[in-house]
Amino acid sequence: MQLPLDYAPDESILAGRVILVTGAGDGIGKAVATLLAGHGATIVLLGRNVKKLEASYDLIEAAGGKDHAIFPMDLLSATPDSAAQLHDAVHTEFGRLDGLLHNAGVLGSITPLEHYEPETWLEVMQINVNAGFLLSAMLMPLLRQSTDARVVFTSSGVGRKGRAYWGAYSVSKFAVEGLMQVLADETESEGRVRVMSVNPGATRTGMRAAAFPAEDPLTLKTAQDIAPAYLYLFGPEGRALHGQALDCQ
Numbered sequence: 001m002q003l004p005l006d007y008a009p010d011e012s013i014l015a016g017r018v019i020l021v022t023g024a025g026d027g028i029g030k031a032v033a034t035l036l037a038g039h040g041a042t043i044v045l046l047g048r049n050v051k052k053l054e055a056s057y058d059l060i061e062a063a064g065g066k067d068h069a070i071f072p073m074d075l076l077s078a079t080p081d082s083a084a085q086l087h088d089a090v091h092t093e094f095g096r097l098d099g100l101l102h103n104a105g106v107l108g109s110i111t112p113l114e115h116y117e118p119e120t121w122l123e124v125m126q127i128n129v130n131a132g133f134l135l136s137a138m139l140m141p142l143l144r145q146s147t148d149a150r151v152v153f154t155s156s157g158v159g160r161k162g163r164a165y166w167g168a169y170s171v172s173k174f175a176v177e178g179l180m181q182v183l184a185d186e187t188e189s190e191g192r193v194r195v196m197s198v199n200p201g202a203t204r205t206g207m208r209a210a211a212f213p214a215e216d217p218l219t220l221k222t223a224q225d226i227a228p229a230y231l232y233l234f235g236p237e238g239r240a241l242h243g244q245a246l247d248c249q
Helices: 027-038 050-063 080-093 118-143 167-187 206-211 223-234 236-240
Strands: 018-022 042-047 069-072 099-102 149-154 193-199 244-247
Touching: 018 027, 018 118, 027 042, 027 050, 027 099, 027 223, 042 050, 050 069, 069 080, 080 118, 099 118, 099 223, 118 149, 118 167, 149 167, 149 223, 167 193, 193 223, 193 236, 223 236
Parallel strands: 018 042, 018 099, 042 069, 099 149, 149 193, 193 244
Antiparallel strands: none
């Protein structure tokens, strides 16, 4: 299913909802967090770069809402203890969570598997897969406190069909799809938490530029262009979706 990029609901559609966005300091995470806040959501911004998070916070405050929060965390070093600290902070501040967007990720190397550096492989898996598992598992009790929660994993076209030289990134996104499917199946009967994956498609981000350095970025949609698709998922229409692999483009 391709998500609508022209979704333009009432500006209060997310009023009262608390949504955590990883990788909120830049790119798609920043654009989506800003748009969600502009439609009434309270945003918990998670990322490793405090200055970028603060810049996002200022932009999001201007977009609307109030009482947004910053939680610095380097997913490369994320542990059960740091995930538990995140749970406790969100629980203390908000008491529940209505949405979780796993947006943070790293590219790794574009190279044949036989030349892939093991250290880089492990770092990609930690950030793209292990951290997503840790945060999802630890925050699930807070998501269950909501009557209508979303967990959205960021996928990729190379996570649905393997491609030569994409190495750990491709494999990690296959794992993300599996993680999404398992979690969706586990929450199916509850009806409180809806789980899905999204492939943003070719978007004008730093990661895309690193993967395709010869590509003209002006031919790509911006993060702001695709953000309405995420608004659709976190809004009322997203309740009808569960366990699906979705596309923005």
